[in-house]
Amino acid sequence: MPKRTDIKKILIIGSGPIVIGQACEFDYSGTQACKALREEGYEVVLVNSNPATIMTDPETADRTYVEPITAASVAKVIAKERPDALLPNMGGQTGLNCAVALAEQGVLDKYGVEVIGCDIESIQTGEDRELFAEAMRDIGLEVARSETAHTLEECERAAEDIGYPVVIRPAYTLGGAGGGMAYTHDDLVRIAREGLALSANSEVLIEQSLEGWKEIEMEVMRDSAGNGIVVCSIENLDPMGVHTGDSITVAPCQTLNDFEMQRLRDYSLAVLERVGVACGGSNVQFAVNPNDGRVIVIEMNPRVSRSSALASKATGFPIAKEAALLAVGYTLDEITNDITQATPACFGA
Amino acid sequence: MNLLVDGGRHREALLALEDGTALRGRSVGAEGETFGEIVFNTSMVGYQEIVSDPSYAGQIVTFTYPQLGNYGVNEKDMQADALHLKGFVCHDACYTPSNWQSVVSLPDFLASRGVVGIEGVDTRAVTLAIREGGAMRAAISTTDLDPKSLVRRVRESPHIEEHNYVADVSCKEPHVVRPKGEVHHRVVAVDCGEKAGIVRRMAEVGIEVTVVPWDTPAEKILAMEPDGVFFSNGPGDPDTVPTVPETVRAILGKLPVFGICLGNQMITLAAGARVEKLPYGHHGGNEPVMNLLTGKVEITAQNHNYGPVFSTFGPLVPELSGGLTEHPESLLTWSRMHVAPVAMNERYGRIRLTHVNLNDGTPEGIQFLDLPAFSMQYHPEAKPGPNDSAYMFESFSRLMDGREDYLAIDVREGRRF
Numbered sequence: 001m002p003k004r005t006d007i008k009k010i011l012i013i014g015s016g017p018i019v020i021g022q023a024c025e026f027d028y029s030g031t032q033a034c035k036a037l038r039e040e041g042y043e044v045v046l047v048n049s050n051p052a053t054i055m056t057d058p059e060t061a062d063r064t065y066v067e068p069i070t071a072a073s074v075a076k077v078i079a080k081e082r083p084d085a086l087l088p089n090m091g092g093q094t095g096l097n098c099a100v101a102l103a104e105q106g107v108l109d110k111y112g113v114e115v116i117g118c119d120i121e122s123i124q125t126g127e128d129r130e131l132f133a134e135a136m137r138d139i140g141l142e143v144a145r146s147e148t149a150h151t152l153e154e155c156e157r158a159a160e161d162i163g164y165p166v167v168i169r170p171a172y173t174l175g176g177a178g179g180g181m182a183y184t185h186d187d188l189v190r191i192a193r194e195g196l197a198l199s200a201n202s203e204v205l206i207e208q209s210l211e212g213w214k215e216i217e218m219e220v221m222r223d224s225a226g227n228g229i230v231v232c233s234i235e236n237l238d239p240m241g242v243h244t245g246d247s248i249t250v251a252p253c254q255t256l257n258d259f260e261m262q263r264l265r266d267y268s269l270a271v272l273e274r275v276g277v278a279c280g281g282s283n284v285q286f287a288v289n290p291n292d293g294r295v296i297v298i299e300m301n302p303r304v305s306r307s308s309a310l311a312s313k314a315t316g317f318p319i320a321k322e323a324a325l326l327a328v329g330y331t332l333d334e335i336t337n338d339i340t341q342a343t344p345a346c347f348g349a
Numbered sequence: 350m351n352l353l354v355d356g357g358r359h360r361e362a363l364l365a366l367e368d369g370t371a372l373r374g375r376s377v378g379a380e381g382e383t384f385g386e387i388v389f390n391t392s393m394v395g396y397q398e399i400v401s402d403p404s405y406a407g408q409i410v411t412f413t414y415p416q417l418g419n420y421g422v423n424e425k426d427m428q429a430d431a432l433h434l435k436g437f438v439c440h441d442a443c444y445t446p447s448n449w450q451s452v453v454s455l456p457d458f459l460a461s462r463g464v465v466g467i468e469g470v471d472t473r474a475v476t477l478a479i480r481e482g483g484a485m486r487a488a489i490s491t492t493d494l495d496p497k498s499l500v501r502r503v504r505e506s507p508h509i510e511e512h513n514y515v516a517d518v519s520c521k522e523p524h525v526v527r528p529k530g531e532v533h534h535r536v537v538a539v540d541c542g543e544k545a546g547i548v549r550r551m552a553e554v555g556i557e558v559t560v561v562p563w564d565t566p567a568e569k570i571l572a573m574e575p576d577g578v579f580f581s582n583g584p585g586d587p588d589t590v591p592t593v594p595e596t597v598r599a600i601l602g603k604l605p606v607f608g609i610c611l612g613n614q615m616i617t618l619a620a621g622a623r624v625e626k627l628p629y630g631h632h633g634g635n636e637p638v639m640n641l642l643t644g645k646v647e648i649t650a651q652n653h654n655y656g657p658v659f660s661t662f663g664p665l666v667p668e669l670s671g672g673l674t675e676h677p678e679s680l681l682t683w684s685r686m687h688v689a690p691v692a693m694n695e696r697y698g699r700i701r702l703t704h705v706n707l708n709d710g711t712p713e714g715i716q717f718l719d720l721p722a723f724s725m726q727y728h729p730e731a732k733p734g735p736n737d738s739a740y741m742f743e744s745f746s747r748l749m750d751g752r753e754d755y756l757a758i759d760v761r762e763g764r765r766f
Contacts (some may be wrong), residue, residue, distance in 0.1 A: 140766065226761055227646040230735075255447045257420045258395035258634075258733035266736055266764040273761075291449050333639060333646050333684070333707055343708045346637045346646045 003040055004329040007084035007114070010037055011077070013095035014048025014055050016069045024053075025309035026092040029320030031055040033090045036321040038062070040328065045081045047074050048091070069094050071101035078102070078111050085116045087327055088123075089280065089303035090320060096123050096303055117327035118302045122276035126302045132275075139274045141267060142296050144287075146207040155192040156185070158206035164188075165211065170195035171203040181209060210296060211241035213287040216253055218268040219311040221322060223331040224279045227346055228269040231281070231319055232311035233261065240287050249307075251314040260293060267295065277302045279326040281319045317345070362467040363494045364438060365503050367485040370478045371496035374469035377442045378459030380491040384502075385409040385435030386509040387487035388654065389476045391633030395733020396455065400437065400464070401428040403518040403542035404610065404652050406584035407509045409436035409487050410632075411475045418443035421451025422458040428544040428732060432459075433518050433584065436489045437466030438475060465489050483628050484654055514585035515593075515611070518542040519563040526560065528552040534576040534749045537561055539596065541583030541611050546732030550742045551579075564592055567599030576749045577605035580612030582728065587614040587624050587655055594618040601697065601722055607745045608724030610653055613715070616724045617657035620694050627711065630654035631727070634734030637707040638714075638727060641689035645760045646707065649727040650734025656726050659712040662692040662700045669699070681710040691718065703756055716756060721748050723756060729763075739763035 012033060015026035031054045034044050038061070046061035049068050056064050063081070067073045069091070078086075086108065088099030102108050103120040125131045133143045147158035148171075159166045159182065168191045170178040178198035182188035195204045215236035222228045233253035238246070253261060268284040275282075283305045285298040308319040316339045325335055332346035359375040366387060389411040390399055396417045399410060417439045442456050459466055467489045479485070488503045519540045526548045533555035538548065541563045548558050559573065563583070570578060578600050580593070590611070597619035600606060608616045614624045631651035638649045660676040667674045670690035677683075683690055684705045691701045697717055704714030704725065716723040728734065729741035740758040747755035 225645060226759065228737075228760075228764075229648060252393050254416075254419045256394070257423065257426065257448060257450065258398060258731075259426060261394045262731065262734070262736050263766065266766050269761075269764060270766070290447075293449060331646075333637065344637055344646075346707060347635050347648065 009043040009083040011045045011083040013091045027053040029304040030090040032320040033324035036324045075107045085114045144208045165209040167207045169205040170199040172200035173198045210287045213240040216286045220268045221281045225331045280323040362491045365499035366487045368482045372470040374467040376491045377468040378464045378466035382490040383436040383465040384488045384506040398733040405434035406514040411438040415440040418455030420448035421446030423450035432462045440472045442468045510586040513589045515541045523561045526558045532557045537575040538579040543581035546730040550730045567596045580608040582610035602720040606722035613724035623658045623661040639684045644687045647737035648735045650731040651727045663694040666691045679710040
């Protein structure tokens with residue numbers, strides 16, 4: 001499919017200040033997207049509150065607004081610029097949240113702005129724990145089991161249902177105080193009693209523990225024709241239980257055999273389809289049981305992420321640039337591979 | 350191998366290529382000496398399926414992926430009982446695998462099967478040499494460590510074209526593989542070096558397969574009254590394989606026919622078309638192929654040094670080829686147009702190009718329009734590789750059911766779980 005000619009002006013929401021959820025990797029991806037879309041002849045309008053970014057350099061976009069990334073201020077930019085489309089998934093979670101708010105407040109409808117690259121519903125499915133779990137069960141994939149409990153008896157019942165070990169997460173406590181891992185019934189009684197007492201509404205979440213499972217990430221892309229590729233698989237050197245942010249990651253995945261890898265590829269592309277990422281890149285995370293190969297979906301991000309920056313640098317495949325081109329209607333076989341300069345971007349890892 | 354830990358444990362080994370390249374490394378697998386045609390494989394995962402693929406008979410396989418053996422070797426992913434490849438070249442082999450299904454490390458497995466290998470060589474240099482000079486003769490030795498001597502002996506060694514490897518790897522006696530569930534079709538598979546993955550994929554769609562030796566005469570196959578006949582993948586130069594094209598010719602038009610890889614080449618030769626040797630072939634799990642009937646792209650597994658030349662099937666049928674009257678220089682013209690062109694073959698009538706490799710525009714699949722037959726140059730069973738093309742086995746089922754649109758299946762069907 002050739003690129004779309006019904007849209008001329010595209011608004012990109014940038015990365016904002018460097019805090020968790022808005023880190024410099026999104027400056028990298030946003031800059032790539034701006035360049036790619038301008039090369040294709042689109043007029044690019046950028047909103048980014050952080051002037052200490054490459055993407056706010058004057059030559060990156062046609063017009064740059066150094067304004068707060070809030071629905072109110074972006075709405076003003078939309079009113080003034082009247083863009084045809086909004087590409088919201090280049091600026092991390094902040095950009096996505098802002099796009100959702102703009103949609104909910106009716107700003108996008110009012111000015112006839114089309115969201116490209118992902119849709120609002122898919123952002124919500126990706127973010128909402130319940131919606132996501134339901135979507136995964138829909139396509140036959142397993143998610144970590146969890147139950148909420150308000151009394152010690154409910155906690156015991158939940159732990160019996162789920163099977164030890166379980167993670168206990170009290171609701172509404174400061175800094176996650178009162179939570180912990182229960183390997184036995186005794187642990188559970190001790191931690192749950194404390195958790196229930198600390199929780200402002202006497203509520204705890206009892207969740208299946210995946211401690212020690214392999215943590216695998218798949219960087220996948222999909223185009224509007226349904227073609228799918230794995231740009232890169234990533235394995236965390238530290239297993240589940242160690243936060244990804246504290247863990248060393250290796251690309252590609254090291255300890256899965258071909259059957260296990262291809263299964264995760266199939267799962268990842270199915271997750272994208274179910275969540276509703278019609279085209280673009282996503283990051284899907286899995287836990288794989290090292291003793292029997294069982295797979296549980298942890299989460300998916302319908303946007304470029306920290307991992308896509310790593311995957312882009314590790315493979316030479318510019319995910320954000322390709323995602324921007326897919327968003328304006330190209331298919332993977334129509335984009336030239338940046339590394340070979342001769343073969344298509346549609347290839348597999 | 351960690352040189353700090355294992356430095357003294359492994360014997361020195363030498364890899365020598367016909368073009369004069371000689372690289373020192375360390376022995377992995379069996380010690381000794383081996384000669385063969387050197388190729389490179391670009392798969393990042395699936396080394397067990399690759400080393401057990403009978404199509405590598407006569408070949409020394411270089412892996413471009415730098416570290417092999419991390420998930421060990423298991424019992425369920427073997428593509429054949431014996432290992433037929435001639436040699437194994439890698440940058441770094443892992444002696445301490447980590448995977449629940451692993452029963453033995455890759456180096457120990459290679460050693461127990463007598464496969465001579467070398468590690469610690471610059472596999473990028475080897476790959477570049479093959480890309481420049483094409484697939485060529487090579488040797489790995491732990492006994493002759495003199496580069497001049499080994500290169501000289503490589504140049505004296507036989508070419509892969511001088512031997513019919515199909516006869517070596519084909520089964521000697523017929524055997525039957527039954528699906529777990531209901532049997533929808535019964536097929537005879539002519540085993541030219543068939544990968545186990547193909548039969549397993551057929552079983553998954555309810556096909557009962559009787560595997561017969563490569564030189565089984567057509568009358569014998571027809572007498573078994575199957576619903577269809579399959580011609581398998583296999584090693585070596587298709588021109589060294591006698592009788593199979595005649596077998597194909599005797600069956601085409603009488604029963605539905607499906608071919609993969611060497612089987613595709615046999616069908617091509619049966620139609621009187623030409624098969625050419627590619628510069629360095631396709632070996633990997635990441636080649637993009639467009640199904641011209643659906644316009645969708647499959648990421649495919651491939652393993653071949655030879656392939657058909659589409660224009661030699663016959664002149665184009667313009668009204669079925671987007672109006673073109675002459676074969677274009679590159680088949681990528683068709684993938685850009687999303688048109689599946691049709692050639693008029695003297696022997697079998699209309700033959701359609703259904704699949705094209707998007708990397709180099711080589712033909713990857715054909716379909717006979719005037720009789721029930723189709724074939725693929727790549728490996729729809731993957732093993733190793735993505736499941737995108739698994740729908741091809743469903744296509745075979747549909748062909749045997751007499752459906753006309755049997756190849757127009759979305760790639761997503763193959764990814765169902």
